[in-house]
Amino acid sequence: MKLPLLFTYGTLQDPQVQQYVFGRILEGQADQLPSYKWFENAVYERYPLVRPTTNSNDFVDGMVYELNNEDLKICDVYETSAYTRKLITLVSGREAWVYVENSG
Numbered sequence: 001m002k003l004p005l006l007f008t009y010g011t012l013q014d015p016q017v018q019q020y021v022f023g024r025i026l027e028g029q030a031d032q033l034p035s036y037k038w039f040e041n042a043v044y045e046r047y048p049l050v051r052p053t054t055n056s057n058d059f060v061d062g063m064v065y066e067l068n069n070e071d072l073k074i075c076d077v078y079e080t081s082a083y084t085r086k087l088i089t090l091v092s093g094r095e096a097w098v099y100v101e102n103s104g
Helices: 015-022 069-079
Strands: 005-008 028-034 036-043 047-052 059-066 083-089 095-101
Touching: 005 028, 005 069, 015 069, 036 059, 047 095, 069 083, 069 095
Parallel strands: 005 095
Antiparallel strands: 005 059, 028 059, 036 047, 083 095
């Protein structure tokens, strides 16, 4: 069974945060989120956020990690209701979950 992928662009790339959230350090691969822009201090004036654009030249650099479904549930709690998880195709062609602005 194929494990879900998570694209990260902020605090979940930090090994100390990974250890706290997952109880382990994750091994990831660099990838890009197409047609999105990265905004610093956009959530609670402290955390980054990505927003879609209409410009195909916009990319957000980040890391992709292979997780399990329990890890994703933990992420949902960690990311709070400020974010929502969305399945997006990355530049590599892989589909990964990405936390984007929760507009609802």
